[in-house]
Amino acid sequence: MIPFYVFAFIAVVASLLVIAQRNPIYSVLLLIASFGALSGLYVLLDAPFVAVIQIIVYAGAIMVLFLFVVMLLNAPHEETEYDEQTHPLLRRGPMRFGASLALALGVELCWALARGGESRAFAPGSVDAVAAIGRSLFTTYAFPFEVTSILILVAMLGAVVLARRGPFDSPLILSAPKDERLAQDRPFDSPLILSASKDERLAQDRPFDSPLILSASKDERLAQDRPIDRDGGAPALPGER
């Protein structure tokens, strides 16, 4: 019983500190502590698989994503004047919404605790639960398991394509050496000539404001190249020289 109270105390205190912090980065780190304590509670409930997943996926991966979102959104410390005056969550509507959510959570907690007493522990000896999951996953559900790898693969490809330098529609030349691929950076509106050879595609670098004439023949399109300061890499603006 003592471990339960230790883990529960850590989880509750860490969760309270999450919302008490003014720096969102600290909130995320405290949420990791809360998840770790929750994982301990899962172990006490004889659910080791859930506990391990909690650590690996939530405390590890999801929290990295949270941290990343906090950094990406440039969330300010809550002590800035700007925040106190104009933060959208400090308006009346969102505050009422949050208060009603908190009230609902309180009612749910009271209801759950009032129902308590009927402790439904898992069947004893379910430490083998991981083995049971593994057996069914790799025998009965082997095909869905293999399909999952393709799902993860697609997510990987999507992430790489979304984060790649250059425009979204730049052609993918997997066979080209890396230097040539990196040299492919071109303005977003440059026309896509998938049928052109690699050298011609590389020669297509043109300034941002060049007109898109998709209907023109290839020679005409290539003749449209504006002067580009090859050494500087940037198109020469009129009046700059």
Next chain:
Amino acid sequence: MREYTGIVVAFVLAGAFAAANIILASVLGPKKPSPVKAEPFECGQVPFALPIGRLSVKFYLTAILFILFDVELVFLYPWAVVYRTLGGSGLVEMVVFLAVLMVGFFYAWDNGALEWQ
């Protein structure tokens, strides 16, 4: 609960290592106070917003790739537990699974997603 002793020991050791490093850094680190350093620093206006600025999209790529390989790890864990009872078929399944994921890994590698420019 006996089988969790090792995990608890690992957690305690990890925490002790981190704490020891912090304490050792503060104890052994050089401290050179000088009058200039002791001068009060006059601040300006209350900051309007933090000057963090924009972050590179490379952080996103790294985070997403980490999560995806983490999900892969989730499948490896029950596989490792039942590996002996599965026999050869389990090995083949996991090799196929990992082979598909390695395609993504090499794609990311080949596209320079793992390089920090």
